[in-house]
Amino acid sequence: xxxxxxxxxxxxxxxxxxVSMNCTSSSIFNTWLWYKQDPGEGPVLLIALYxxxxxxxxxxxxxxxxxxxxxxxxxxxxxxxxxVGIYFCAGLYPDSWGKLQFGAGTxxxxxx
Amino acid sequence: xxxxxxxxTHLIKTRGQQVTLRCSSQSGHNTVSWYQQALGQGPQFIFxxxxxxxxxxxxxxxxxxxxxxxxxxxxLNVNALELDDSALYLCASSSGMxxxxxxxxxxxxTVL
Numbered sequence: 001x002x003x004x005x006x007x008x009x010x011x012x013x014x015x016x017x018x019v020s021m022n023c024t025s026s027s028i029f030n031t032w033l034w035y036k037q038d039p040g041e042g043p044v045l046l047i048a049l050y051x052x053x054x055x056x057x058x059x060x061x062x063x064x065x066x067x068x069x070x071x072x073x074x075x076x077x078x079x080x081x082x083x084v085g086i087y088f089c090a091g092l093y094p095d096s097w098g099k100l101q102f103g104a105g106t107x108x109x110x111x112x
Numbered sequence: 113x114x115x116x117x118x119x120x121t122h123l124i125k126t127r128g129q130q131v132t133l134r135c136s137s138q139s140g141h142n143t144v145s146w147y148q149q150a151l152g153q154g155p156q157f158i159f160x161x162x163x164x165x166x167x168x169x170x171x172x173x174x175x176x177x178x179x180x181x182x183x184x185x186x187x188l189n190v191n192a193l194e195l196d197d198s199a200l201y202l203c204a205s206s207s208g209m210x211x212x213x214x215x216x217x218x219x220x221x222t223v224l
Binding site: 004006033035040041042043044045048088090096098099100101102103104105 | 116143145155156157202212214215216217220
């Protein structure tokens, strides 16, 4: 099926640094979602974006819905150890309440 | 508010067997989706249920089937298990209003 290109695949950063990751698609999505998944657990919703150009923050997290509706990015400012995990972007297919296309994930490792 | 709960958390089956996984949706959510997440990959959409009917399906064979009950809980059934069915199976619920999906912690299936 349609793939979302998520990059980078992994990041090793020092505590306090900012983190940036992005997703691109050849298809248009009406909603972009960002999730974080810890080992052995299900994805946890971080931010939802509903409108092209929308910029939304959730604490130290900021995400944007690209103008073309084919991309999105997520920034994490001033990283802390608990930011460790795998971050997934996901696009919600039009006319669907539950069909998401996920990216392959960005693994974030934070070192003290 | 009760979140999405799944059972069992872990199970081991052998090739050719059948498995049933269960999901209780978050309170107030009437739409349930199921995802398969292989190790190191993003979740892949299996299907979605709304009002006890399947109303969206990903690229999975018919031996993957499901049910949704009047209380919006759901089951995923997989027949004739194959080794490649080993994965984390995630259930997600949504209210159908804003496109946000909330995931359970998953059921880890190992097929030997």
